[in-house]
Amino acid sequence: MNAPDNHWLTRPGTIRWLWIIGYSTLAITVGLQWLIPIKGYFGVDSWLGFGALFGFFSCVLMVFGARLLGVLLKRPDTYYDV
Amino acid sequence: MFESLPPALALIGGALLTAAISSRQIRAFVVIGAPLVCLYGIWQVPDGVSLEASFLGYTLELVEGSPVRRLFATIFALMAATGGLFAFNHARRTELVAAQFYAAGAVGVCFAGDLLTLFLFWELMALFSTVVVWCGGTEKARAAGVRYAIMHLLGGVILKVGIEGVLISTGSLDVRPLQATDFNTWMILIGILINAAAPPLSAWLSDAYPNASPTGSVYLSAFTTKTAILALILLFPGESILIWVGVFMIFYGIIYALLENDIRRILAFSIVNQVGFMVCAVGIGTEMAINGAAAHAFAHIIYKALLFMSAGVVVMRTGMHLCTDVGGLFRTMPITMWCGIIGALAISSFPLTSGFTTKSMISQASVDEGLMLVYFLLAAASAGVFLHAGIKFPWFVFFQKDSGLRPKDAPWNMTLAMLFFAGMCILLGVFPQLLYPLLPYAVEYEPYKASKVLFYLQLLLFSGLAFFLLLPWMQRTLTISLDVDWLWRKGLPLLARFGARVGSPLVNAAQSRLDDAFNAVTTSARNTMGHAGPLGRSWEIGTTALWIVLLLMVYVFAYYLF
Numbered sequence: 001m002n003a004p005d006n007h008w009l010t011r012p013g014t015i016r017w018l019w020i021i022g023y024s025t026l027a028i029t030v031g032l033q034w035l036i037p038i039k040g041y042f043g044v045d046s047w048l049g050f051g052a053l054f055g056f057f058s059c060v061l062m063v064f065g066a067r068l069l070g071v072l073l074k075r076p077d078t079y080y081d082v
Numbered sequence: 083m084f085e086s087l088p089p090a091l092a093l094i095g096g097a098l099l100t101a102a103i104s105s106r107q108i109r110a111f112v113v114i115g116a117p118l119v120c121l122y123g124i125w126q127v128p129d130g131v132s133l134e135a136s137f138l139g140y141t142l143e144l145v146e147g148s149p150v151r152r153l154f155a156t157i158f159a160l161m162a163a164t165g166g167l168f169a170f171n172h173a174r175r176t177e178l179v180a181a182q183f184y185a186a187g188a189v190g191v192c193f194a195g196d197l198l199t200l201f202l203f204w205e206l207m208a209l210f211s212t213v214v215v216w217c218g219g220t221e222k223a224r225a226a227g228v229r230y231a232i233m234h235l236l237g238g239v240i241l242k243v244g245i246e247g248v249l250i251s252t253g254s255l256d257v258r259p260l261q262a263t264d265f266n267t268w269m270i271l272i273g274i275l276i277n278a279a280a281p282p283l284s285a286w287l288s289d290a291y292p293n294a295s296p297t298g299s300v301y302l303s304a305f306t307t308k309t310a311i312l313a314l315i316l317l318f319p320g321e322s323i324l325i326w327v328g329v330f331m332i333f334y335g336i337i338y339a340l341l342e343n344d345i346r347r348i349l350a351f352s353i354v355n356q357v358g359f360m361v362c363a364v365g366i367g368t369e370m371a372i373n374g375a376a377a378h379a380f381a382h383i384i385y386k387a388l389l390f391m392s393a394g395v396v397v398m399r400t401g402m403h404l405c406t407d408v409g410g411l412f413r414t415m416p417i418t419m420w421c422g423i424i425g426a427l428a429i430s431s432f433p434l435t436s437g438f439t440t441k442s443m444i445s446q447a448s449v450d451e452g453l454m455l456v457y458f459l460l461a462a463a464s465a466g467v468f469l470h471a472g473i474k475f476p477w478f479v480f481f482q483k484d485s486g487l488r489p490k491d492a493p494w495n496m497t498l499a500m501l502f503f504a505g506m507c508i509l510l511g512v513f514p515q516l517l518y519p520l521l522p523y524a525v526e527y528e529p530y531k532a533s534k535v536l537f538y539l540q541l542l543l544f545s546g547l548a549f550f551l552l553l554p555w556m557q558r559t560l561t562i563s564l565d566v567d568w569l570w571r572k573g574l575p576l577l578a579r580f581g582a583r584v585g586s587p588l589v590n591a592a593q594s595r596l597d598d599a600f601n602a603v604t605t606s607a608r609n610t611m612g613h614a615g616p617l618g619r620s621w622e623i624g625t626t627a628l629w630i631v632l633l634l635m636v637y638v639f640a641y642y643l644f
Contacts, residue, residue, distance in 0.1 A: 007413055010484070026547060029539045038533045041449045041457065051540030058462035059469045059548035062333075063555055066340040073563040074341065077404075080562070080571055 089123035093186035113166030121159040143195025150522035155192035161304040168499035169297035180213035181301040188305040196255040208234035223293040230290040241273025278310035285567035292346035296394030320367025328362025339470035343558040352471040363444040369523040374443030381436035385428035388503040392422030399489035405558040410484035419480040421500040428507040430472030439514035465545035
């Protein structure tokens with residue numbers, strides 16, 4: 001079942017390029033706001049990079065929230081079996 | 083001919099035929115063909131009531147047509163046909179039969195013109211969806227199916243109490259907009275919300291769906307919660323409490339999915355999350371919001387079924403169901419991977435997928451009503467969906483580490499079903515106007531404004547960045563997360579054991595007293611009536627005759643007096 005793993009997608013060089021392309025895309029989506037102004041509905045959402053920051057920090061908050069709740073809620077996956 | 087028959091009959095007929103046919107090939111024609119016949123029937127149903135029947139003195143409106151009813155019935159029939167294509171070669175016959183009855187229940191609810199008909203089809207769904215869960219075939223599936231059945235029977239009883247109350251207080255069984263202002267209407271609302279997996283009774287969904295078979299969970303993902311959305315649209319449009327019920331569901335789904343390790347349970351939590359968007363839209367209640375809820379339900383059934391198909395193929399091919407056990411499957415399962423990614427992009431409402439064109443209608447409805455907090459919460463939730471389903475599902479299943487597993491890709495029929503739904507996700511994303519004529523209200527909405535697309539691209543791509551930067555915090559563990567169902571799965575047994583421990587001395591003391599009293603009575607009876615007792619021993623003839631004379635005298639005397 002096991003096979004030697006030399007898939008092009010797993011090579012360090014490819015992964016480095018993926019990060020470069022990823023960061024470039026992120027920069028472009030924010031930079032494009034100079035060309036295409038975002039018409040916000042409530043004022044604040046038309047600020048430069050608001051969508052980016054809002055999306056990023058919402059996710060950070062949710063991951064932290066999940067981690068905190070996880071302390072209370074997580075149990076071994078055999079919890080209900082015994 | 084079709085105008086005078088309930089479209090659900092085609093699926094009931096299909097289920098009966100499936101049960102009777104032993105050839106797998108011929109069964110395939112039935113499980114795909116019957117829903118298509120049903121689909122034809124759905125589009126023959128005119129607006130208004132077209133079929134009535136009399137039952138126990140009530141007039142039942144078995145078929146009532148309207149655009150929103152046809153829309154939901156259409157996607158249910160389409161789902162049943164595609165689910166049949168996906169499942170016919172792998173599912174047990176019992177599961178295929180139950181799934182068609184289940185779909186018939188969903189289509190029946192769509193056209194129910196009165197609450198009694200709605201209730202009957204509602205219970206048909208509960209019954210046969212339980213059978214679909216049981217077809218998982220494991221001990222866990224059996225236990226989860228029992229819990230699922232109890233929850234849905236409870237929901238059914240609550241719904242029925244409300245229906246009876248509304249009938250008595252208003253004299254009408256019509257399916258029409260109500261307001262949750264009294265006990266009866268609240269009972270109906272609660273009964274429906276249980277099927278929508280609203281809090282606090284959401285756990286049945288994430289408990290049961292992942293324990294069904296890989297094919298069964300595809301069917302399960304489609305019908306129950308979405309018929310609840312249709313019922314809310316028909317009965318409680320604009321009920322403002324639903325906005326906050328929906329928002330709670332959205333974030334509940336995200337947080338629990340982030341904590342989850344089971345592949346299909348992640349998707350189950352994301353059903354609650356997505357249904358939350360729809361519940362919120364019904365609560366907003368404007369024409370734009372109702373259009374958004376209906377359109378999103380349509381799109382959601384497709385991409386959610388696609389995600390469950392992709393996950394189902396992985397579970398079927400690898401025998402694994404945990405993120406910690408799989409990974410690196412992109413090498414040998416490219417079709418399943420790409421279909422999973424398209425489903426994941428659609429659920430994340432990525433531009434050019436169906437989720438973008440439908441979910442943004444709900445956001446637009448919140449803007450139109452000036453609901454700023456709701457709008458920003460929905461935007462944050464969109465980022466959260468990308469985080470927990472859009473990236474997490476494909477990343478942990480198809481990429482992350484190399485698990486060493488090299489399973490084959492999906493069989494041809496499963497591939498066809500996945501490609502069809504993946505194509506639908508993109509088609510409705512690129513040409514959203516195809517769906518607009520089917521929506522309940524006229525649509526004046528343009529999803530692809532450059533400004534809006536750019537805002538969502540920023541939102542989603544930066545949530546992707548957050549995922550990869552926080553990846554060490556997202557690594558899966560061999561854990562489950564406690565939910566409200568802890569109360570009856572652990573809490574009640576614990577309470578019973580505690581009660582037994584505290585109460586046993588009291589029970590023992592009471593039992594000892596009872597034993598003493600019983601012994602006293604039996605000893606006394608033995609002493610009086612035994613061989614040596616005054617009433618039990620042999621008497622002399624003379625003494626006996628004397629007693630008889632005395633008793634006769636008493637009798638004669640009493641007779642004389644009275």
